[in-house]
Amino acid sequence: MIDEEVSAVALSIIFLIGAFSVSQAFLAGRVIEPFSELAILGPNQKIGDYPKSLMVRENFTLYLYVGNHEGKNMYYRVYVKLGNQSSIINESVPLNAPPMAQYETILSKDQIWLKSITLHMDEPGINYRLVFELWVYKPDEGIFTYHGRWNQIWLNVTSSS
Amino acid sequence: MSPITETRAVSSKGFMRLAFRLGLLIALALALIIQPCLPIIHAQASSSDAHEKIIEAFASMQEADNAGGDVSHLANKLNEALDLISQGDSIASSNSSRAQELYQQAEDIANKVILEAPLVQEEGILAQQNSNIMLRVELAVLAVLGFIVYRFGPKLLWRLWLRAHSDWKVRIK
Numbered sequence: 231m232i233d234e235e236v237s238a239v240a241l242s243i244i245f246l247i248g249a250f251s252v253s254q255a256f257l258a259g260r261v262i263e264p265f266s267e268l269a270i271l272g273p274n275q276k277i278g279d280y281p282k283s284l285m286v287r288e289n290f291t292l293y294l295y296v297g298n299h300e301g302k303n304m305y306y307r308v309y310v311k312l313g314n315q316s317s318i319i320n321e322s323v324p325l326n327a328p329p330m331a332q333y334e335t336i337l338s339k340d341q342i343w344l345k346s347i348t349l350h351m352d353e354p355g356i357n358y359r360l361v362f363e364l365w366v367y368k369p370d371e372g373i374f375t376y377h378g379r380w381n382q383i384w385l386n387v388t389s390s391s
Numbered sequence: 392m393s394p395i396t397e398t399r400a401v402s403s404k405g406f407m408r409l410a411f412r413l414g415l416l417i418a419l420a421l422a423l424i425i426q427p428c429l430p431i432i433h434a435q436a437s438s439s440d441a442h443e444k445i446i447e448a449f450a451s452m453q454e455a456d457n458a459g460g461d462v463s464h465l466a467n468k469l470n471e472a473l474d475l476i477s478q479g480d481s482i483a484s485s486n487s488s489r490a491q492e493l494y495q496q497a498e499d500i501a502n503k504v505i506l507e508a509p510l511v512q513e514e515g516i517l518a519q520q521n522s523n524i525m526l527r528v529e530l531a532v533l534a535v536l537g538f539i540v541y542r543f544g545p546k547l548l549w550r551l552w553l554r555a556h557s558d559w560k561v562r563i564k
Contacts, residue, residue: 233545240540248533255526303456303466305449334473336449338456338466369450 261301267342268308268364268379269295275344280383285390287350292383294345296364298337305367307374308333310349313359313382321378325361354389436494438483441476444501445469451508460515465504472497472504 271293272279281290298304309329319325335343351358364379448469456462479493 233549236545236548237541240544241537244533244537244540248530251526251529251533255522303449303453303462305446333477336445336452336466336469336473338463341463341466367446367449369453372446 261299264300264302266300266304266306266364266366266377266379267295267297268362268381270362270381270383271295271344281385283386283388284351285388286354287352287390289348289350291346291348294333294347294362295342296335296337297342299340301339303336303338305336306334306343306377307365307367309363309365310347311361311363312351313361314355315357315359317359317361319361319363319380319382321380322376324363324365324376324380327361351385351387354387356386358385358387359383360385436491436498438476438480438490438494441472441479441494441497441501444498444505445472445476448472448501448504448508451505455508455512455515458512458515459519460508460511460513462508462511465508465511468500468504472500475500 269277270280271277273281273291273293275293280292284290294308296306296308298306309324310331310333311325311327311329313319313325313327317325317327331347331349333345333347335345337343349360359382362381364377365374366377367374448465452462452465452469455465475493475497479490479497482493483490
């Protein structure tokens with residue numbers, strides 16, 4: 231009786247090891263919830279210290295942060311656009327404005343990208359929305375499409391005179 | 392045929408030959424003029440051409456990745472190429488020749504990635520095959536181990552138990 235119990239325990243342990251090995255082999259590289267990250271960091275590479283008031287043509291530095299957790303390689307493009315209080319943007323609709331600038335990167339799985347960018351504003355105005363949109367290249371369609379991730383910072387720009 | 396008609400026929404043939412030769416000369420001259428220009432036209436890389444090449448390289452990289460290859464260094468190379476395009480775009484209006492050089496460099500890098508991707512793909516296929524073989528070996532070893540434990544485990548356990556407790560004495564109260 232005791233012999234059978236010992237055998238059962240040993241076999242159970244061996245079975246568990248086998249099941250774990252097989253599951254690891256099948257689940258390797260699978261991402262349960264794929265997602266991409268987009269963040270805008272201030273000049274000190276932190277979430278904060280964003281510029282609020284600027285002069286026309288005054289350069290300011292920000293950092294773009296993009297993270298790839300999609301479980302595959304991704305070709306990203308970040309558009310920088312200028313909007314105002316009434317501009318419409320959400321997870322499905324990008325801002326209807328021409329890009330001021332664009333930045334691109336190709337990230338392999340779980341890779342992140344931090345890029346310093348320097349921008350300036352050409353026109354004075356208040357409550358500008360500097361919008362950053364994340365677009366991805368869709369190989370099946372052969373085009374970049376809006377990925378539903380966006381950030382913004384509010385700016386007041388005064389003329390230098 | 393009268394001599395006048397014959398003379399006309401001869402002069403007409405001569406004119407045809409002359410026209411043919413002239414045509415050949417013009418064609419040759421044009422070819423000589425155009426030929427040196429052709430490579431220049433091909434070498435004039437643009438931002439959009441470089442982008443297209445990068446998209447092509449990205450597709451090759453994806454195939455290599457799907458086969459299980461390690462494509463991180465290919466991604467790094469393509470990012471270098473994207474940086475070159477970005478630099479080219481920023482100076483395109485002020486220094487177009489330098490911008491074209493940068494676009495050309497970006498295209499060259501993308502071409503290298505396109506050439507390298509199939510090798511990475513093969514490495515990936517090989518690595519995946521090795522991984523499958525290892526998994527099968529592991530499962531086979533576990534199966535053999537399971538049989539051994541089932542067959543000899545209890546006997547071995549008690550033998551070891553007896554050896555470990557050989558100094559025990561039985562006391563009857």
